[in-house]
Amino acid sequence: MPPRIEWTEYDTTGTNPTEQYARWHSESGAAPPRRVVVADDRTKAATAYRLACEGTALLWRGDFHGARQLLAALARRVDRKAPPPGRTPADAFHLRRRARGHRARVLGMLLVLLDGEHTLALRRAPDVRAACRAAYGEPEGPTAVSLRELLGVIGAHEWRVKGVAVPAIGARIHPHYGVFSPVRGEYVDLVARAPLPVAAVRGGPGPRTAFDLGTGTGVLAAVLARRGLDRVVATDINPRALACARENVQRLGLARQVEIEGEGLYPATGRAALVVCNPPWLPARPTSAVEQGVYDAGGAMLSGFLTGLAERLEPGGEGWLVLSDLAEHLQLRSRGALLAAFDAAGLRVAGRLDTVPRHPRAADRADPLHAARAAEVTSLWRLAHR
Template identity: 55%
Template sequence: MNTTPTLAWTEEGRPVTARWRSEAGVMPPRRVEVVDDTVTADEAYHLACGGTALLYRGDYQNARQLLQAMARRVDRPPHRPRRKPAAKGEAALASPADAFHKHRMAQAQRARILGMVLIPLDADYGIPLRRAPEVRDACTEAWGTPDATPSVASLREILGLIGAHEWRKKGVPIAPLAASIHPWYGVYSPVRGEYLQLIDQAPLPAKTLAFDIGTGTGVIAAVLARRGVQQVVGTERDARALACARENISRLGYDRAVKIVEADLFPEGKAPLIVCNPPWVPAKANAPIEHAIYDPDSQMLKGFLNGLAAHLSPGGEGWLILSDLAEHLGLRTRETLLSWIHGAGLVVLARHDVRPHHPKAGDANDPLHAARSAEVTSLWRLGVRPA
């Protein structure tokens, strides 16, 4: 049975279908209206909010401008009537957790509305619109070799593919490596450099062997190899991340020191150093790329802690790289984290902290500014608790 999703619409009085592409797994819109350069931003915004997608047949650059105009309307603060100050005893201000969930809902709604501007693609990933860019390489990197089938995707996703392709080409400079890492589409880019600084400076318990759990782009494995660890085993279960990490390790010249293997958390055997940088926020991801940030019910974090003691060599250390953002958002307490560490038969040997350097930490207009401005990233050095 063919499970490839298709988009159906009516154009020039006849029914049309095409393959529907969505990396985020968004279902094809049920209502589609064909539009061109004459559609206004207000009309497009109204249709998108009502659940009608707009298949663009005009100029590509005009479609981009339309999307930007719609984004401004989505981001416009809603008009609210002035309210009297809360009387004593009335409900308090929203908690940090409530503010976080409201922010996530707004992000999902924004993505839904802006995802309603659709772009056609030829069977070879060409865009049959005036002034359209060349996107064949970007689409091939994300979707694989063209299958000779015309398709439709949201313009927002196409722009994401183009951006990811540019990052993959030029790379992300990594100070501890004195080189760049080249992230693939769908593999989280190591833009938070402060945690790599911690890994580069923490005292190594040994230089014989290390495991890098959930290696992603392979950046942590590469930093450990550059520090002189003789053998590093990086694990991943995502096929795209496995290929990305292997390419980065080869590009950096660490093929002999680093081995990337497919595994769910731990590889076979034990090591004197096991490093893990799990997703930092216990919440549901809205898109595949967000799995590197959001970890429902802290599943990966708990999996790492619960399996660490069994995979550490005697006297070895587990390095847990974790931000305390979840604590400031009210999604997890420090006491809960410490109880998980204790319950896994582990003890905290030391902790190294650093403040984040990313732009949102200083953006007072960010809805989560209070939490972000207080955030600290830590490298927890864990050992097996003596019996």
């Protein structure tokens, strides 16, 4: 039986209770709340905040905009308790992650109900059916989700329809829900301007092949195809990413050059003149599907890329590792450890291109991690056989 929530409804007189239930869905994998009460426009923010902190969820039955206002009021109350600064950058990072986890749990206690057609039956509610089908698939009956998650689904669908302009390919990439969007264009630009390795320029008896590991939206695979690689094999373990990459490749007219392959980090067989990997930059545990584009628990993807690279490169080929040094500034990984990992994998550094972030958070002095973000450099490491 799928997880579900249960609650009690009363009639307009406040009597005649009936027991209700609905499927439970959480993209972060949160367990269904044990206790659920009905809330509406009469519910006070202070009461809602107390209940949410105690672990009681509130199923909203009022006006949609009233629900959004209550969510904002809950956020203001949570944010009043800022995490301590931390003795070290690593402390500050972990304290901030803990605070953000608490914030997500509290805000996730405000729930809404989608009916059997993914309709949100609230006054002044938008039509969310297309966005929910894109994120969740076909409806399977009444489903309860957190309002915070639903607002993310709505915003993601708008990005999917509108797309993100990528100057490096002269086109737009359309991210799906749960797939990291290429809004930080500096890493894309690095792949677009780095000099191609000898093996990718001269080619051999077969097609000039590149691998794009962890392709996500397929944006880097598209860059490599536009740069003239005959064959690009793009991989990902996320089914949403695979569907997203296929759609973008088709939209860009690159389906003959780019093959999308799932299940593993590396393609099942073969070698390549160029292997590109842009792993999550911070070695910490993700708490949702979207965070998998930012956090790499234990640096597993980075390690997998490095340890498998030497045997998958053609002679004269290179592996391009696109990696921010933010983890170094946060004392989550050292430069020495990264260079030692290169050496242990039988690799040498053939060159490096650097760029600085252009996103607004790098200039936000109110951010507790501002010092690290302001010093951040994103690098494309060109790795070859030692």
